[in-house]
Amino acid sequence: MSPWLFWPLITIAMVVVILGLILAAGFTVFGERRILGLLQNRYGPNQAGPFGLLQAIADAVKLLTKEYFLPGFVDQKLYKLAPVLVVVTVLLSFVVVPIGKGISFAADFNVGLLFILGLSSLHVYGIFLGGWSSSTKYTVLGSIRTIAQLISYELAMGVALLGVVLLSGSFSLEDIVLKQDIAYIFLQPFGFIVFFIAGIAETNRLPFDLPEAENELAAGFNTEYGGMPFAMFFLGEYLGIIFISCLTTTLYLGGWHGPWAESYPLVGVFWFALKTLALLFFFIWMRASVPRVRWDQLMSFGWKYLLPLGLVNIIATALISALWM
Amino acid sequence: MTEALLQTLAQRFGAEPYSAVSYVGAPSIVVPLNQLHDALRFLRYEASTRYEMLVDLSAIDEAGRGGGFTLFYHLLNLDSAAFLTVRCPLFSSLLEVPTASDIWPAADWYEREVYDMFGLRFSGHPDLRRILLPDFWQGHPLLKSEAGRATERPDPFGYDPESLNKILQGYMNPEQGDDGEMVVNIGPNHPGTDGIIRLVLRLRGERITSLEQEIGYHHRGAEKVAEFHTFHNYIPYTNRIDYLGGVGGELPYVLACEQMTGIEVPPRAQAMRVMLAEIFRLSSHLVWISSLGHNLGAMGPAFYAFMEREKLFDVIEEVCGGRMHPAFYRIGGVAQDLPEGWKRNVLRSCDAVEERIPELEALTTKSYIFQTRTKGIAVYTPEQAIDWALTGPNLRACGFDFDIRKKLPYSGYEQYDFDVPVGTDGDAFTRTVLRIEEMRQSLRIIRQVVATMPDGPILSDNKPRYSLARKERALEDIETMIHHFIEVGRGLPFPRGESFFPTETSKGLTCYTLVSDGSANPYRVRIRTPSFAHFQSVKAVGVGDVLGNVICLIGSIDYVLADIDR
Numbered sequence: 014m015s016p017w018l019f020w021p022l023i024t025i026a027m028v029v030v031i032l033g034l035i036l037a038a039g040f041t042v043f044g045e046r047r048i049l050g051l052l053q054n055r056y057g058p059n060q061a062g063p064f065g066l067l068q069a070i071a072d073a074v075k076l077l078t079k080e081y082f083l084p085g086f087v088d089q090k091l092y093k094l095a096p097v098l099v100v101v102t103v104l105l106s107f108v109v110v111p112i113g114k115g116i117s118f119a120a121d122f123n124v125g126l127l128f129i130l131g132l133s134s135l136h137v138y139g140i141f142l143g144g145w146s147s148s149t150k151y152t153v154l155g156s157i158r159t160i161a162q163l164i165s166y167e168l169a170m171g172v173a174l175l176g177v178v179l180l181s182g183s184f185s186l187e188d189i190v191l192k193q194d195i196a197y198i199f200l201q202p203f204g205f206i207v208f209f210i211a212g213i214a215e216t217n218r219l220p221f222d223l224p225e226a227e228n229e230l231a232a233g234f235n236t237e238y239g240g241m242p243f244a245m246f247f248l249g250e251y252l253g254i255i256f257i258s259c260l261t262t263t264l265y266l267g268g269w270h271g272p273w274a275e276s277y278p279l280v281g282v283f284w285f286a287l288k289t290l291a292l293l294f295f296f297i298w299m300r301a302s303v304p305r306v307r308w309d310q311l312m313s314f315g316w317k318y319l320l321p322l323g324l325v326n327i328i329a330t331a332l333i334s335a336l337w338m
Numbered sequence: 339m340t341e342a343l344l345q346t347l348a349q350r351f352g353a354e355p356y357s358a359v360s361y362v363g364a365p366s367i368v369v370p371l372n373q374l375h376d377a378l379r380f381l382r383y384e385a386s387t388r389y390e391m392l393v394d395l396s397a398i399d400e401a402g403r404g405g406g407f408t409l410f411y412h413l414l415n416l417d418s419a420a421f422l423t424v425r426c427p428l429f430s431s432l433l434e435v436p437t438a439s440d441i442w443p444a445a446d447w448y449e450r451e452v453y454d455m456f457g458l459r460f461s462g463h464p465d466l467r468r469i470l471l472p473d474f475w476q477g478h479p480l481l482k483s484e485a486g487r488a489t490e491r492p493d494p495f496g497y498d499p500e501s502l503n504k505i506l507q508g509y510m511n512p513e514q515g516d517d518g519e520m521v522v523n524i525g526p527n528h529p530g531t532d533g534i535i536r537l538v539l540r541l542r543g544e545r546i547t548s549l550e551q552e553i554g555y556h557h558r559g560a561e562k563v564a565e566f567h568t569f570h571n572y573i574p575y576t577n578r579i580d581y582l583g584g585v586g587g588e589l590p591y592v593l594a595c596e597q598m599t600g601i602e603v604p605p606r607a608q609a610m611r612v613m614l615a616e617i618f619r620l621s622s623h624l625v626w627i628s629s630l631g632h633n634l635g636a637m638g639p640a641f642y643a644f645m646e647r648e649k650l651f652d653v654i655e656e657v658c659g660g661r662m663h664p665a666f667y668r669i670g671g672v673a674q675d676l677p678e679g680w681k682r683n684v685l686r687s688c689d690a691v692e693e694r695i696p697e698l699e700a701l702t703t704k705s706y707i708f709q710t711r712t713k714g715i716a717v718y719t720p721e722q723a724i725d726w727a728l729t730g731p732n733l734r735a736c737g738f739d740f741d742i743r744k745k746l747p748y749s750g751y752e753q754y755d756f757d758v759p760v761g762t763d764g765d766a767f768t769r770t771v772l773r774i775e776e777m778r779q780s781l782r783i784i785r786q787v788v789a790t791m792p793d794g795p796i797l798s799d800n801k802p803r804y805s806l807a808r809k810e811r812a813l814e815d816i817e818t819m820i821h822h823f824i825e826v827g828r829g830l831p832f833p834r835g836e837s838f839f840p841t842e843t844s845k846g847l848t849c850y851t852l853v854s855d856g857s858a859n860p861y862r863v864r865i866r867t868p869s870f871a872h873f874q875s876v877k878a879v880g881v882g883d884v885l886g887n888v889i890c891l892i893g894s895i896d897y898v899l900a901d902i903d904r
Contacts, residue, residue, distance in 0.1 A: 053641035150522045154544065154885070219635060220707050226635060229530055229889050302701070304708050305635025307886040308544070 026118075031104060038251040039069030045297045052301040076247075079240030087237065088146040095143030096238070096245030102136040103252040110259050111187050113269045113281035125186040126174060129260065133170075133215060136253065137163045140217070140224060143246065144234030155233030158308050159224040162214055165315030166221075170211035172323035176204035176330045177264050190268035198265040203326040205265045207319050212257040214311065217250060219300045223308045258292035259285075266292075343386050351377040356425055362597050363838030364412070364421035374409075374426045375436035381413060381424070382441050389413035389422050390724050392438065393840070394866035395448035397456045398853055400427075401482040402861065407458060409435060412838065412849065412866065416724075416738055419745030423838060434461040444727040447874045455480035455561075470554040470903060474501035479562050480862075486566050518542055526555055530889045532629050533899035537876075537888075544884045549877050556903035564863035568829025569595055570806055572860070574665040576850075579865055580901040581662060582625050583843050584618035584654070585611070588667040590841040591863075593748055594850040595669045598837035599804040605792040607671035608750040610657075613684070613787040614666065615749075616780040617654060620691060621647045622844035623773050623780075626896045627698055630770065633893030634711050638701045646694045649687045656683060670805045671797035681788055688781050695777060703770055712766035716879055716891035719764065726875035729868050730846025731772045732895055736764035742842040754786045766894035773896075804830050829858030845869055845896050869901035 043058065047065065050057025059065040083089065109125035111117040122128060137159060144156030178184060180200060181192040189197075198205045214221040225233030235246045262268060262285060271284030306314070344367070347353035351373040356366035369377045381389045394412040407428040414421055428435070437460040438445040449460045450469040457478035460466055468475060476492075477484050485491050509523055525536040536552040560579060564572050576591040577584055589611060596603060603611075624643040631639035651661045656677055658664030666673050702708050718728060723736040733740055741758040743751040759775035761768035798805065807821040834856040840849040846868025853862040872895045880888045 049637070053638065054645055055641065150520055153520075154522075154541075157543070219637075222635065226886070229885050231528060301638055303636065303705060304631065304711060306707055307711060307884065309884065310710060 023118075030107070030118075034104060034107060034252060034255070035248060036069070037255055038248050039073055041251045041255060041293060042072065042247070043069040044293070045300070048294065048297045049301050052298070073244070076244035077241060081241060082239050084147070084237050086148055088148065091142045091146035092237075093242070095139050095146060096242040096249070098139030098142065099136060099249030100139075100245050100252065102132045102139065103249055103256050106132045106256050107259070109186050110256075110263055111190055111268060112259075112285045113278040114274060116269075116278055116282060117187070121185050121187045124184045126178065126184045126189075130171060130174070134163070134167065136249070137215075139249065140234050140246075143238065144224070147234075147237035149237055151230045151232070151236045152234050155224040155230050155236070158226075158230075159217075159234060161308050161312055162217075162221065162223055165312040166211040166214040166319065169207050169315055169319035169323045170215065172320065172327055173204045173207040173211065174264070175327050176201045176323075179327065179330050179334055186263055186268075190263055190270065193267045193270060196265060196267035196270070201265065201326065201330065203322055204330070205261075207323045207326065208265070209261055210319060211315075212261060213296070213299070214315070216253040216257050216296075218254065218296055220303045220306050221311055222305060223311065226305055254293065254296050255289070258289045258296070261292055262288040340386065346385070347377065347380075350380065353377060356423070360833075360835040361423070361838070362835065363594070363840075364423050366423040366425060368425045368427065371426055371428060371433060371435065374424075375438070375441075378411065378424065378438055379441050381422070387415050387418065387420060389415050389420075391416060391727050392442035392444050392448070393421070393727060393729075393847060394849060394851070394864065395438065395445055395452065396851070396864045396866075397452050397458060397480075398862045399456060399480060399482045403855055405429070407431060407456060409452070409458070410851070411438070412851070416740050419740065419742065421838070421840065428458065431457050431459075434459050436461055437463040439463055442727070443725045443878065444871055444874060447870065454478065457481065468554075470557040472501070472554070473504070474498070479559060484562075486562055519547060526552075530633055531892065532633075532897075535873075535899060535902070537892075539885070539888075541885065544886070546881055546883055546885065546888060549880045549888070551873060551876060553873065553902050556899040558900075558904065560904045561863050561865060564860050566859065568858045569832055569854075569860060570669055570826070570829060572863070573667060573669075574663065576865075577663050577665060578900060579867060579904055580622075580843060580845060580848070580869070580898050582618075582622040582898050583845065583848075583901075584621070584662060585614045585658075585664055585666055586618045586622070586841075586843040587848065588665070589615055589749065590839050590843075590848050590850045591852075592667045592669050593841065594837045594839035594852045595832070596798075597839055598835050598852060598854060599669075599801055599832055601670045601798050601801045601804060603671055603749070603798055604795045605750065606794045607796045607798075609787050609791050610672050610676065610796065611667060611749050612751060612754070613784055613791075614654070614657065614664075616783045616787075617650050617684075617687075619844040620777055620780050620784075621650045621654075623777050624650075624691075626773060626844075627702060627770070630766075630890075630893040631702060631708075633889050634708065636701060636705075636708070639698055642694060642697055642701070646687075646691045649690045653680075653683050653687045656680065668797060668806070670801075671795070675796050676791075681791075684784065684788055688784055691777070692781055695774060699774060703767070703774065709767060711886075711890060712770060712894070714763070715766045715887050716883070716894055717763065717765045718875070718879060722875065722878055723764065726878055727871040728846070728875065729871070730842065730844070730896075731769055731776060732846065732872060734759065735761040735768040735772050737762045742840055742847065746840070748839075748841060751783075753790070754783045756780075756783050756786075766890050769894050769896075804832060806830070831856060831858050832860075840866075843868065845898065845901065846872065865904055867901045867904060869897035869899075870904075873897045873902050 047057040058068040061067040061071045106129050108118040109122050109128055141156045141159045144152040177189060177197055181189040183189060217224055235243060238246060266288045269281030269285040274281035274284055347367060351369055353367045353369045356368050391414040393414045398408040400406045400408055409426045411424040412421060437449060447469060449463055452458050453466050454468040454470055455478055519540050519542045522539045522541055524539060525531045526534045534555040538550040539546050540548040560575055563575060573588055577587045580587045624647045628640035628643040654664060655661050658666040718736050720736045723733050739758060739760045744758055756779045759772045761772050806825055807818045811818040812822040832854040835854055837852045840847055849866035851864035852860055855861040876892055880891055
């Protein structure tokens with residue numbers, strides 16, 4: 014393909030994908046509200062459009078048309094940068110996820126996994142800076158918790174991922190998916206558990222939604238945000254959930270693998286979406302069922318259980334693959 | 339109270355039995371001011387029956403009964419459930435009363451309230467400020483000389499700029515130093531406080547180094563309001579004291595009135611009262627479990643609990659007509675008889691709640707995360723429980739088997755077979771387990787009442803002098819019509835006397851102290867609420883803990899804002 018055609022096409026594809034992802038995040042919010050309603054014996058939003066399907070659009074329009082309010086006491090540059098950072102880092106992460114055989118932007122990027130880990134750390138910076146630059150007490154407490162949370166799950170997450178890398182011999186997500194004749198959840202059950210729990214912590218979802226624990230910190234790190242910037246945080250959070258679900262699917266559930274996926278890539282996309290949706294449902298289910306842990310409990314859990322489990326997992330994987338494979 | 343103890347008190351402190359007017363509900367002694375502090379200390383630590391808990395402390399402005407003031411202390415011995423009222427006459431508000439807060443820490447807020455309401459000063463009190471009213475308030479509302487209507491007061495509304503500024507300054511960090519601490523205001527509006535209340539926390543990281551509570555945002559002057567209502571008319575106010583407790587709040591009031599007048603309540607009305615009070619206990623506990631869950635970040639319990647509460651309200655509505663505030667009890671009985679088919683409906687609601695309890699348990703006490711958040715968290719030691727006058731499930735969680743329904747049965751509770759669950763650890767988890775078990779026991783009581791509901795009248799007729807004329811007859815004969823018309827408006831003069839009645843409401847010990855000067859309006863109504871004492875104790879337990887645990891603590895002690903501020 015000539016470069017003259019390549020770049021316009023890529024740009025169009027990027028716009029389409031970004032819009033698609035934002036819509037997906039919007040509908041995740043809608044889906045979450047409906048499913049929570051279902052789980053809690055109530056309806057949830059069902060008025061806007063058939064089955065309330067337009068609720069996501071309505072929410073988006075409402076948040077977009079709100080007045081942009083800049084509190085006087087904030088650090089303006091960081092305050093404006095934080096929501097952007099939150100959204101952009103997650104959107105960028107999707108670049109390396111293969112959603113079907115050969116369907117992705119850069120799934121063969123040979124350090125894809127490291128790229129994702131780097132972006133996820135930057136994502137946390139967005140949350141941290143958002144709370145810090147707001148310079149009020151609740152937001153600062155939220156920021157402190159974000160960092161406390163980060164150092165307690167990040168290491169475990171990285172260690173868990175090494176198990177996958179050992180088995181597949183590659184940092185490229187495409188290779189990892191192609192190597193999964195057996196989904197890695199069966200070969201790496203502990204790695205999967207450690208990674209997924211760390212993933213929940215990464216996305217600040219119950220039971221690990223400490224940075225915004227509303228009963229303790231009002232709204233935590235985003236207390237001082239409203240309108241569009243708040244919508245960006247919201248978007249970032251839900252994109253994050255979608256991304257962690259996609260990544261878990263890719264790394265542990267065999268990605269797009271499934272019947273007929275080899276010969277028809279679009280069927281692969283279907284399998285991929287199905288697995289991702291199942292994980293998304295799990296996220297929502299968790300939210301309906303469990304209370305929140307305390308931040309020091311998360312830290313001790315991360316350091317005392319997740320990290321040792323991850324380390325044991327990686328040593329066992331290394332020994333087994335060295336001796337038998 | 340034994341004769342021997344009375345003798346000792348008389349010899350050592352010059353105490354004598356109170357005899358000016360009849361006082362029913364507890365033994366009462368009068369102690370002179372100069373011996374008061376020693377007598378109280380003696381009663382707590384040395385007496386043969388130790389009155390270890392300060393249940394209530396308040397005052398009466400005696401301007402209409404001979405001048406001066408009367409301070410009264412309601413003390414309680416837990417083992418024998420013996421109450422004792424210690425009275426101390428004051429001839430002038432200029433006299434300083436020695437503080438009791440060194441004997442009972444719980445006296446702290448009660449004395450502040452007396453200062454706020456009567457202007458009486460306590461010497462040696464650590465922090466004698468207004469508590470329910472704002473600092474710039476003029477006057478002391480419960481004095482008889484104070485106007486009871488807002489329209490009679492001099493320009494009551496609006497802040498003067500100076501006072502407003504002072505209030506706003508109160509929200510700032512006074513000494514913003516570099517000591518690594520910061521002051522955080524939780525409230526007055528905050529999702530974790532279940533109402534308008536303010537906690538001023540000083541935090542180092544997330545650890546609390548000092549904590550101060552500010553209440554009074556919900557103060558409606560219920561005790562002052564009572565003085566302008568007739569005895570019969572005041573009932574609807576009483577179920578708005580603890581607005582989740584419904585008729586549970588009416589019960590101590592009507593019982594105190596009946597005790598004062600000698601009205602005998604027919605058995606059917608008693609059984610109906612017990613049944614409704616227990617239904618409200620259930621509904622109050624359901625709200626409590628949802629708000630504790632919410633404080634800990636769990637969404638689920640709230641929805642499940644409120645669904646069942648709705649079914650209970652269906653029954654309440656069918657029987658009483660109202661839902662949260664039925665105003666159903668009358669002095670001498672209840673407002674109307676049970677509707678047709680009530681048995682089936684009550685039992686159906688009971689079954690629905692019983693089926694839901696295991697689900698609530700699965701979401702709370704059986705959930706691992708909930709356990710780690712509540713076990714060993716917000717622990718009251720037995721000594722703290724006594725010092726801070728905890729009652730109800732909070733006290734029982736500390737290992738005290740104390741339930742007024744068992745110890746001093748009222749309204750026919752002795753006929754029903756139920757257990758009082760008692761815990762040992764005094765932590766938030768025990769309080770949760772106990773309340774859930776209490777819900778089961780309430781269901782047991784309700785089922786027994788349904789099975790044994792006696793027939794007969796629902797209003798007493800043994801003291802027509804103090805009972806309103808029967809409404810249903812008012813449209814049939816002119817005499818009743820006239821009496822009903824006049825008595826509802828003007829009220830019925832009650833006999834001179836005083837009456838004290840404690841009951842076990844869903845939150846703890848609710849006591850009413852009524853003073854009648856022989857007119858149709860109460861001379862003084864004192865409402866002792868459990869939430870006031872419970873919330874006062876947050877300071878004792880919260881300091882040194884982390885922020886998340888304090889939210890768990892204030893969720894687990896079950897307070898209602900209106901019950902604190904009255």
